[in-house]
Amino acid sequence: MSCFVIGGGGLVGGGTVGLSKSSCGRCSGGVRVSRSSGVRMKAEVTNGASPVKKKPKKTIGGVIGIIWGIAVMLWAIILIVPMAILHPLVRWRDDTRRRVHDYISRWFFMVPMFAIGVRPRYIHRENLPPADEAVVYVANHQSYLDIFCFGFIGLHHKFVSKIEILRVPIIGTAMQMKGDVALRRGNRKSQLQTYRDMLNTIKNGNSLVIFPEGTRSETGKMRKFQSGAFKAAKATGAKVVPLTIVGTREAMPNSALLPLRRHKIAVEVHPAIDPKNLTEEELSATARAAINSGLPEEYKDEISPAAA
Template identity: 35%
Template sequence: MLRIFSVAYWAFIGVSCVVFFAGAVLVWLVTLPFDRRRVVLHLYSSAWASFYVYVNPLWRLRVTGRDRAPRHGAAVLVANHASLIDILVLFALFRPFKWVSKQEIFQVPLIGWNMRLNDYVPLVRGSADSVRRMMDHCDRLLAAGSPVMIFPEGRRTSDGELLPFKDGAFELAVRHQVPVVPIAVHGTRRALPRHGLVLRDHVDVHVEVLPPIDPGDDTQALRESARTSIASALTRP
C-alpha cells in the first residue's frame, strides 16, 4: 500500500506543480517592481512547499523556536540534512531566507525554474569555481539583508549520523558579522530515506530552531559551536 500511495503522492506533486508555478510567475511579475529581495515570492514558495507536507497523512510536522529565525535582517541559517524532505519542512519556517542548493535541483522543470525566480544560490559540489560563485552570491544577498540557508554537511547523511561541517557558511557569518542560527531537523530520514522515494509509515517531524550564535571572529570555533548545538538537539527525543 505504501508503494501505491507513494506513486500517487509524487504524481500529485508533479501535476500540482504546474499550477503552483503559474502562480509563482504571477507573484514574481506583480512584485518585481517593489520587492527586490523577492520576499513575497519566497513566502509564496514556502506555502507551496508546506502544502505538500500538511496534505500528506503520513507526516506530522511540528516547528518550535520559529521566533529565533529572523524576519528581518541578514543571518546564516544552518541545518542538518538527512532527507529530501528537509527542504519541504524547512520552508515551513516561513522566513525570508535564500537557499543554497546543488545545481541539479535548479535543472528540475518548474521547481528549479521557481528557484531561479527566487534568486536562490546554485552550487556544483566539488567545483572550486562554483564554490567561489556561491560565496560571491551569498555575499551579495547578505549585504542586501537577506538570510541564507545552508546545509553545512554538504550532502545528506547516509546513516543518520551528523557529518562534519564545512567552513563556507561560517566564513560568511564571520565576514558579514551576522548571527548563525542552528536548526535541528528531527525525523525526516525515517519519513523518506536517502535512497528511494517510497514513503515510510506515520512519522513525526520536528523542526527545532536553536538559539542564535554570535559570529565572533573565529570561523572554526563558530563551526564547531553550531555543530555541537545541532548534535546535542538531535540526541533529545
C-alpha cells in the same frame, strides 16, 4: 543535497566467451568465469581486487509516497503560473528580496506535507530571528524531506542548492525566480561566484538556508561540515541559527525515492550564534554542538562535536 560516484571497468578478451558446457569456475590469469545464459559466459578480471559495490536500488514508497509525489508535481505546475506572471513586477519592485516568490514557494513545501498528514513541529520558536533580520540557518541533513520542513518556518529565506537542482524543469525555474543561490562545485572561479552570491544575498537582507554537510547522511549521523556557511556569516556579520531536524529519515530514508510512511517530524531551533568573537572553526564547532544536542542518542556524534 546528493553526489554520485561513477566507476568503470574494462573488457578482457572481447568481453564474453562461449563455453561448450554449462558450468562455471575460475580459469588461469585471474579471470573469473560466471554463468550468464546457459552457454554464453561473461569474463571478469579479478586480480585480487575487491568487487565494485553497486549502488542499492532506491525504494519506491507505497500509497503515502505516491500521494506525496503527485502533490509535489501538481502543486509545482500550479504555482509556477502565478510566479511567472508576477515575476516581471517582482523584479521591478523587489528584485533583491523577491518576498512574493518566497511566500508562494512556501506553499509548494507545505501542501505535499499536508497531503500525507505530516506537519513538522517547531520547538523553541522563540529562538527564530525577527522577520527583517538576515541570518544563516544551518541544519543536519538526513532526508529530502528536510527541505520541505522550511515551508513551515514562517520566515523569508533563500536556499543554497546544487546548480543541477536549479536546472530541473519547473522546480528549478521556480527556484531561480525566487532567487535561490546555485552551488557550483567545479573550479575555484565557480566556487568563488557561489560565495559572492551568498554574500550578496545576505547583504540584500535575505536569510540563507544551508545544509553544511553538503549532502544527506547515509547513517543519520552528521557528516563533516563544509566551511561555506560559516565563512559567509563571518564576512557579513550575520548570526548563525542552528536547527536540529528529527524524524525525516524515518519517513523518507536516503534509500527511498518517495516517503515510505508517516512519521512525526520535529525541528528544534537553537539560540542564534553571534559570529563576532568567534573564528570560522569555532563558529562551525559551536553550531555543530548545538545541532548534535537535539539529535536522538543513536545519531549523536561519537566524538566531541568541536573535534569533528
